[in-house]
Structure formats: structure tokens, C-alpha cells
Amino acid sequence: MAVFSGETLLCIRGERTVFADLDFRLESGGALVLVGPNGSGKSSLLRVMAGLLRAADGALSWDGEPVADDPEGHAGRLHYVGHLDAVKPVMSVFENLVFWARLRGGTAGAEDRVAQALATLGIGHLLDVPGRYLSAGQKRRVNLARVLAAPAPLWLLDEPTTALDRDAIQAIEATIAHHRQGGGMVVISTHADMDLPAADVLDLARFTRRPRSVFQGQEDEDMDDEDPDDADMPAREAG
């Protein structure tokens, strides 16, 4: 039974406080859905969880061990799906995926894992098609197949359903359910309604703060000018 949690996370991007004082807790088999308006920090939180972005304060922990102590070990137990699909145009779908499968899951049986992942997502016929011929939706599915081709307990999915049709979304729902049954966890940000039974919802709008300078406050005073009353203000997307 693994536990992935974060405490008093503070994220500052481009001099802007994206979210502050954010706590979350996720156990094996759990799912966490991030909601909130554009720019409320859903992507930033996923990147913080992945270790791509360092939180300005607070700590992530895995089974009580601080993630910061072993960033590479943490990277090894998660899969991150961002806005970009990392599909090389000159390589076939199979070559693209086998590279990641080998890098993450070891060389043994990588080919089989890739073939199986492609079949699960219903794109087995694309096996030897070069990446440049793929549509946006197909690239997205190839990226998700990458996640399936090397097992890892934690999935961090940033809007995985963009460019996908209803059937594909159902296929993803099924794989997520399967992953959770096997003790995996999922953090997912999405606009579309996805069917994730017993998922926790984290509304990021609760943690946004008004933009202020790193050198906040007035020159004649020596204090923070944080305005708690403005916490419900939607924040600007940091990119």
C-alpha cells in the first residue's frame, strides 16, 4: 500500500504565485482529479508532482519518504503525459515506443509490451507507420501507449483526452480502472467528463493567490500584502 502525498505546496512561476498551501494525499488504487479554471495551476501541480518543477515551498513524499531525497527514484515510479506527445516524425510508432519501453521498463520483452499497449488502445494497425503521418488524436494515443508499455505505479496525466473521440476516452477510462485495480494511482487534469469511480476531486481555484511581486508589499511597510479575500480570483496561465 503506497501513499503519495504533498504538504503545504507553494508554486511560483514567472514571479506569480500559482497556488499556495496546497495539500493532497493519494493511496494505492486512488485517483485524484484536478479541476479549476484555465491557469489555476493544474499543469503546474502535475509538473511539481513529476519533479519537473520545483515547489518553492512544501514537500512531496512517497510512503513518508521525502521525494526530494531521491528524485531519480521518484521519476522511475511515475509516468507523465504532458501537452506534447514526444513522437518523432522520422521513426515508426513501434520504434518510438520501443525506445521508451526499453528506457523505462528494461530491454527484456519491450517489443511485446509495446504491441500489447498499442492493441489495448486500439491502434495496433499503426505499428510501422512513421510518426509524421499520425493525426493529433493518434499521437496522443501513442503517447498513452508509452505509459502502458512500461509499468509504473503513478500516472500523471495532463488533459489526456484532448483530441480524442468518445471511444478512445472510454478505452482510457478502462485502462485507468485496470491500473487502479492493480494498485496504481492516477492524477489527472481534464476538461471533459471522465468516468472515474471513487475519485477525489481537487479544486485548484481554492489555492490561487493574487499575483504579486517577489518583492511584494509597499516600500514603507515591511510585510506581506497577501490578500486572503482575493483567493477566489482566477489566476493567469503561466504557460
Next chain:
Amino acid sequence: MSDFFSMGGYAAFIWPCFGVTAVVLVALLVISQRRLSASRRLLDSLEAAEGPRRPRRAQSAKNGETAGEAQA
């Protein structure tokens, strides 16, 4: 006096050295100072425009919150 300005015949080398040094240093200073004044003016006008929307309230309560945050 003209002896002084002719610098033993090397006036063409010595005076440009001092002149260019003065020009560069003064220019850098003036540019920096003007940028400061421009930023201050802009900040003042922006704060004035924003002022009514952000009344300063309950300073002491905020102070307490800051102290907690700074120690975190």
C-alpha cells in the same frame, strides 16, 4: 596652462582617455537613474489606479500571517 593641456605632446591620447571614461560612466549613471525614475513614476500611477480596488485593511492580522509564512 597650455603646457598642462598639451600633456607633453600626448594630449591626443591622454584627454580622450579621461573624456571617454567620463562620458561612459556618466551616461551609464544617467541611464540607470532615468530608468529608476521612469519605473517609479509608472509604479506610482499604477498603484494610484489600483488603489481604490485594494483597500489596506487589518494590517495586524496580515502581519501575523506573514510571520507564519516566513518561518515555513
Next chain:
Amino acid sequence: MAGLLLILKRDLSLAMRQGVDSMMVVMFFVLACVLFPFGVGPEPNILARIAAGVIWVAALLASMLSMERLFQTDYEDGSLELLTLSSLPLELVVMAKVAAHWLTTGLPLIIATPLLAILMNLDPQGFWILILALALGTPTLSLVGAVGAALILGSRRGGVLLSLLILPLYIPVLIFGVSAVDAAVGGYPVQAQLLVLGGIFLGALPLCPWAGGAALRQALE
């Protein structure tokens, strides 16, 4: 280590498929050298005198030109994020990419050098030392360049900026590389220069991947 080889193999096969990049770098190298006889005149002794310097400067520029792409495509298509999340230390990822860069540009440059040595009328005594000095120096160029390539990710003007950042840092390699060849041509010992080139390479080997890793991390934040 296995991960390093995987990335190296992938980068090499990507370079093979795209193919043109290496060829263009070599062509630039040759063309840049060939311009010099037109510039300074075709007298064999003048060319022989400047041959080592010209070949080194051209190699430096060619290596730098190809540097910009080192992380750019992976940065743009999201692969770089995934590589940093591969549980492989980022320093090794940089190392693998530098190795691939050297194999696809540094090595072809060295292979093209004999042709240029003939065109530039280089004294035969300096020939092998030139090859050796390039073999010791170009990996350093790739290593130092990788730091610059990582720093300019996401900036407004990549290529020109990169040259401004890394060309000054290339000067030591240039000085010792040319000096080794000049010494060999003059019949002096070249051991000191080659040792310094090797020393610079050994110093850059741990430092540059470390700085490059730090640069990549901040670029992805």
C-alpha cells in the same frame, strides 16, 4: 549505462534518418576553409603558415553551428521532459547526447580534415598532430557547446545568441590545438599542448554535463 547507450543509439539513428545535418556541417567546414585561399591569395607558403589556424577555426564554427539543434527538437516535441523523467541522471542524458553529437559532427570533421590539409598545403609533419589535436579538442567543443545549447532553449534568438555565449569559451581549445600543429611543423615537441588539450577535455567531461543538466532543469521549469 544501458540507458545512456539507448539514448545514444536513438540519437544516432535519428541523425542517420535525417542525414543531411552531418553532411551540411562537413560541407560548411570545407567551404569555410576553401574561402581562405580566395581571401589571402593562393601562395603555398602563406597557406601553409595559416593552415592549422584556418582548419581549427572552421572546425570550431562548424561544430558550433550544429550545436543549436542538440536539445531543440527534443525540447519542442516534449521528449526532453520525458528524458529527464527516465530515472537516468540528467547528467548522463547530456553525456549521451553530446556523444551522439560528436559522433555525427566531430568525427566527420576529422575525417574531412586530410582533404583540407592538402588544399591548405599543410606541412606533412603537422598532419597527424592536427588529426590527434582535433580528436582531443572536438569532444571538448561538443561538451562546452552542449551547455550553451541547453541555456538558449526557449530564448527569443537561438543561433546567434549561442555563438556569442560559447565562442569565447572555445578560445583555449583553439590556442592549444593550433599551437600543437605549429610546434610539430616547426619540429618542436608537442607533448605539452596535447597534454593540455587532454586535460581540458578531462576537466570538461564532468563539469559540462553537470552545468548542462542544471541548464536543462531550469529550461524545463
Next chain:
Amino acid sequence: MFHRFANPNRFLRLTRPLVPWAAGLTIVLIGAGLYLGLFASPADYQQGETVRIMYVHVPSAWMAMFCYSGMAIAAAIGMIWKHPLADLTAKASAPVGAAFCFLALFTGSLWGKPMWGTYWVWDARLTSMLVLFFLYLGYMALINAFDDPERGIRAASILVLVGAINVPIIKFSVDWWNTLHQPASVVKMGGPSIDPSMLWPLLLMALGFTTYYIWVILVRIHTEILDSKIRAIRMRQVQG
């Protein structure tokens, strides 16, 4: 975290009164240095009156190196402890260092003409200074090449540290290269047996340049702090 919010308003409050002091000291020190250097010191028995160029050349060269070391230290502090003021110090120092570096090159070449008979000699010292000038230009180009100012500072901090490791290597290789190519007779600038009548103006000018540096970087850091506040207001405006 502590540093992130350690309030630079205290810095503003503490340093603003320093500005007039730095300004006054700069004027007094440079004024005294100029008086001693131009009127009260003798001409050199070898170099004649041109030795007076030394009073701007040598302090400029010192300051150019001093600023770069200062930037490297500030960048290291900024990277390790995430202190925004250290980042701003590095950023504010760059144009000042570049200006001093340019002045060292310019006055060096004007000094070279009567001494060497040519404006430029690939002398080890001048060449190193030229490379340092390029390092400054690269730093300033990089810091301004990003839309997000914080991103520029982080990238430039790494560059200045890499540069600082490289400077001794560059210096060493340029010295080597210089002895190899036997340059025109190098004029010893200064030297251990310098006469006190020359030492005083030199020291006064160097001190004056240092207070000038403090003056300008304070002004520039204050500007950066205000700009950061302006950006925050702009973001609030965008939010509506």
C-alpha cells in the same frame, strides 16, 4: 522559502540612504584622484605624461575583473539559496562591469599607441580583457533573451558560473599563446616599485570607481525591484 519572502523592502529602506553617500564619496574620491593624477603627480621618467592614462586604465581593468567575480559569487548565492537580491545584484553588475571592461580596452589601446606605436597589440592582458568583454556581452544578451525575466536570470547565472570557471583557463592559455608569439615589448603597467606620488591617485581612483559601482548597482537594483512590482500589478490587471 525564507529568502523568497525575506522582504527586500527592508533592503530598499536600508540602502536608499546609502545612495547619496555613495554618490558623494564617488565625486570626492574621483575628484581627488583626478587632481593628484593630473596636477600633483610627476610624469614618468620613461613614459612621460602618458603614464597618467594609467589612472583610469588600471582601475577600470581591476573593476572589470572585480565585477565579474562579484557576479559569479552573486549568481552562486542566488542559485543555492534562491535569494532574489543576489540574482538582481548579478544582473545589475553586468552593465557596469561591461562599461569598465570597455574603458580598460579603450584606454589601453590609446596608451598603446605612444608606447607600442600601434593602437592594438595582442598583448596577453589586453587580449584577456577582450575575451572578458565578450563574456559580459554574452551574459547580457542571454539575460535579455527570455520573455520571463526570472528565466533569463536563472540561465545567465549558470552561464556566469561556467564563465568564471573558464576565465582562469582562458587567462592561462592566452598567456601561453602570448609568450609563444613574442609580442612587441610589453610595457610593465605599474610594477612593484611604483612611486607613492603615483600610487595615491591610483588608489583614490580605484576606490572612487568602487563607490561608483556601488552607486550604480544600487540604483539598478532599486529599478529591478520596482519593475517586479509593476509586473505584479500588470498581472492583476490582466486578471481583472
